Amino acid sequence: MTSRTPRPRERGIPEATVARLPLYLRALHGLSERGTPTVSSEELASVAGVNSAKLRKDLSHLGSYGTRGVGYDVEYLIYQISRELGLTQDWSVAITGAGNLGRALANYGGFGTRGFRIAALLDADPAMVGHEVAGLQVRHIDTLEDVVAKENVSICVIATPAAAAQGVCDRFVGAGVTSILNFAPMVLNVPDHVDVRKVDLSIELQILAFHEQRKAGGDKGPEWVGALDQ
Amino acid sequence: MTSRTPRPRERGIPEATVARLPLYLRALHGLSERGTPTVSSEELASVAGVNSAKLRKDLSHLGSYGTRGVGYDVEYLIYQISRELGLTQDWSVAITGAGNLGRALANYGGFGTRGFRIAALLDADPAMVGHEVAGLQVRHIDTLEDVVAKENVSICVIATPAAAAQGVCDRFVGAGVTSILNFAPMVLNVPDHVDVRKVDLSIELQILAFHEQRKAGGDKGPEWVGALDQ
DNA sequence: TCCACTTTGTGCGTGCATTCACAAGGGCGT
DNA sequence: ACGCCCTTGTGAATGCACGCACAAAGTGGA
Ligand SMILES: NC(=O)c1ccc[n+]([C@@H]2O[C@H](COP(=O)([O-])OP(=O)(O)OC[C@H]3O[C@@H](n4cnc5c(N)ncnc54)[C@H](O)[C@@H]3O)[C@@H](O)[C@H]2O)c1
Ligand SMILES: NC(=O)c1ccc[n+]([C@@H]2O[C@H](COP(=O)([O-])OP(=O)(O)OC[C@H]3O[C@@H](n4cnc5c(N)ncnc54)[C@H](O)[C@@H]3O)[C@@H](O)[C@H]2O)c1
Numbered sequence: 164m165t166s167r168t169p170r171p172r173e174r175g176i177p178e179a180t181v182a183r184l185p186l187y188l189r190a191l192h193g194l195s196e197r198g199t200p201t202v203s204s205e206e207l208a209s210v211a212g213v214n215s216a217k218l219r220k221d222l223s224h225l226g227s228y229g230t231r232g233v234g235y236d237v238e239y240l241i242y243q244i245s246r247e248l249g250l251t252q253d254w255s256v257a258i259t260g261a262g263n264l265g266r267a268l269a270n271y272g273g274f275g276t277r278g279f280r281i282a283a284l285l286d287a288d289p290a291m292v293g294h295e296v297a298g299l300q301v302r303h304i305d306t307l308e309d310v311v312a313k314e315n316v317s318i319c320v321i322a323t324p325a326a327a328a329q330g331v332c333d334r335f336v337g338a339g340v341t342s343i344l345n346f347a348p349m350v351l352n353v354p355d356h357v358d359v360r361k362v363d364l365s366i367e368l369q370i371l372a373f374h375e376q377r378k379a380g381g382d383k384g385p386e387w388v389g390a391l392d393q
Numbered sequence: 394m395t396s397r398t399p400r401p402r403e404r405g406i407p408e409a410t411v412a413r414l415p416l417y418l419r420a421l422h423g424l425s426e427r428g429t430p431t432v433s434s435e436e437l438a439s440v441a442g443v444n445s446a447k448l449r450k451d452l453s454h455l456g457s458y459g460t461r462g463v464g465y466d467v468e469y470l471i472y473q474i475s476r477e478l479g480l481t482q483d484w485s486v487a488i489t490g491a492g493n494l495g496r497a498l499a500n501y502g503g504f505g506t507r508g509f510r511i512a513a514l515l516d517a518d519p520a521m522v523g524h525e526v527a528g529l530q531v532r533h534i535d536t537l538e539d540v541v542a543k544e545n546v547s548i549c550v551i552a553t554p555a556a557a558a559q560g561v562c563d564r565f566v567g568a569g570v571t572s573i574l575n576f577a578p579m580v581l582n583v584p585d586h587v588d589v590r591k592v593d594l595s596i597e598l599q600i601l602a603f604h605e606q607r608k609a610g611g612d613k614g615p616e617w618v619g620a621l622d623q
Numbered sequence: 624t625c626c627a628c629t630t631t632g633t634g635c636g637t638g639c640a641t642t643c644a645c646a647a648g649g650g651c652g653t
Numbered sequence: 654a655c656g657c658c659c660t661t662g663t664g665a666a667t668g669c670a671c672g673c674a675c676a677a678a679g680t681g682g683a
Binding site for chain 1: 628629630631632633
């Protein structure tokens with residue numbers, strides 16, 4: 164654990180691994196709060212709900228940060244994963260759509276804790292503009308380009324009705340934003356260099372319904388699989 | 394479109410396909426509303442934002458519902474996908490946690506439209522119980538088992554703080570619920586026959602931050618990939 | 624110093640997912 | 654009735670992901 168320079172490991176972390184790193188990070192924070200100094204891949208994998216071999220392979224993509232016979236230093240691993248995910252810097256986030264969902268997101272305390280700062284809450288409804296939500300004044304959508312530039316927004320959240328989502332998306336992209344989290348139930352059209360991730364509750368429920376139907380269907384033979392990956 | 398019996402296609406739809414069917418369904422509903430009678434795999438794939446070969450292979454898992462040289466009948470395909478996903482029946486959903494998120498979910502109109510009925514909204518806070526949200530009285534968490542039995546709940550949504558999630562989960566599982574949608578930032582422990590899907594905003598943001606950092610990092614060579622799958 | 628024990632990091636086999644490319648099939652005009 | 658054109662459905666190739674199983678490596682005790 165002396166601070167050697169452990170070969171930053173050529174760029175190429177698998178997407179599946181990237182998606183699990185936040186899970187490990189959360190588990191590690193839990194261990195850290197309880198004062199645990201080191202953790203084995205077996206323990207950490209158990210807390211994070213994954214296979215221990217998978218965990219070790221995931222971590223090996225970042226470098227060799229473990230100690231054989233001992234495990235991983237919790238604080239050191241937290242730092243390394245945070246650095247890899249880009250959480251050692253702060254990110255300004257703009258939320259668009261101050262409706263039910265947008266306000267819930269703005270009120271959610273879980274963002275700030277991990278390097279994300281809600282820089283602005285935008286809405287098109289004049290009746291909404293000016294209201295204070297979670298210590299933030301709702302601003303008019305016309306100020307979008309201004310907000311992106313002045314607040315240095317790099318990630319935006321779209322929580323408008325589906326019909327407005329593509330328009331809002333285009334304006335963010337035009338203003339230089341290249342990461343979008345979309346809650347509107349529609350597929351956004353963006354240039355190749357822009358990343359979009361979507362959250363769609365309706366789709367999640369439909370997937371659950373599919374499996375539920377299969378279970379209830381009582382087909383010949385108990386052949387449904389196990390719990391889905393979390 | 395005569396009602397033949399087209400061989401229900403042996404059970405075994407790939408999970409990746411199941412996750413995309415709702416996407417196709419949404420696109421088809423859009424086409425249906427605009428009166429489009431038939432659609433080619435190319436067009437539908439474009440609207441749904443996927444590769445057309447993938448779309449055809451996905452649909453082929455349900456059966457041979459297309460017509461070569463013509464495409465797919467929109468209404469017929471809507472019916473077939475709905476049936477496969479289990480949307481031809483209604484599902485009762487119980488939401489637990491009437492906080493910011495739980496209330497936003499309850500107020501969201503997009504559930505009822507596709508066969509999901511919010512049967513109950515549960516909370517542990519006595520001050521919250523009895524309040525009306527989206528035409529629904531918030532009920533006390535103690536009535537959980539009652540609600541599951543009487544309302545025939547098969548899917549539950551957990552929107553409580555993380556600390557309470559596992560306990561609530563256990564009670565739902567004990568009451569016979571086998572499909573869970575979890576918003577709390579923690580890994581739920583469930584028996585094998587229970588399906589859990591999670592939605593974690595914080596993880597989504599962290600994944601975006603990772604890619605954002607890579608883009609900004611300006612490593613040697615423009616070698617970041619494209620837009621993520623939506 | 625040496626040995627037994629623990630745990631990491633990874634080579635390898637397996638299976639799933641994606642995409643290409645095309646033969647098979649169906650409609651339509653002549 | 655025939656042949657052209659369009660689109661589906663799928664074989665095959667490639668690549669990614671997962672998990673086993675083990676050698677390598679570090680610890681601690683004697
Ligand atoms: N509420 C939920 O639980 C939930 C669940 C799943 C999906 N969604 C989706 O999230 C989105 C928002 O849901 P909601 O329940 O908050 O809806 P909502 O109607 O409560 O809020 C939408 C807000 O967007 C604003 N808006 C409309 N057009 C705009 C524009 N062009 N620019 C900026 N703001 C604009 C409206 O003024 C309104 O305040 C919808 O697309 C919905 O389908 C919501
Ligand atoms: N609000 C968001 O945008 C957001 C985003 C991401 C994740 N989350 C997660 O969703 C969950 C809910 O978030 P929120 O913002 O609505 O929180 P909140 O504090 O506003 O609401 C939580 C509700 O759960 C109730 N509750 C507590 N213990 C309970 C129990 N044992 N049984 C039943 N109800 C109980 C509380 O009374 C409260 O009404 C949290 O786990 C949060 O981390 C929320």
